[in-house]
Amino acid sequence: MSSNDWPLWEVFIRSKQGLDHKHAGSLHAADAQMAIENARDVYTRRMEGVSIWVVESKNIHASNPSEGPSLYDPANDKIYRHPTFYKLPEELKNM
Secondary structure: OOHHHOOEEEEEEEEOOOOOEEEEEEEEOOOHHHHHHHHHHHHOOOOOEEEEEEEEHHHOOOOOHHHHHHHHHHHHHOHHHOHHHOOOOOOOOOO
């Protein structure tokens, strides 16, 4: 298998200051271990990452933006999900 035949991987990096992983880019690799090592070399050269996720691109499925209104419409009738219905203790400063 040549490098042209290797699958495409999406790379997500969690920074030292962050709590979530953010999409950093894409790369080709023969397997997941190689994708992680290549992602480390390409996307965390300055030691800014603390965690790397790689996902083979073919395994990512996304909603169609044109279907957004119908996809999210059922949530509009669930007003109990809005935080205005809950009383927070006074000692709780940030939510």
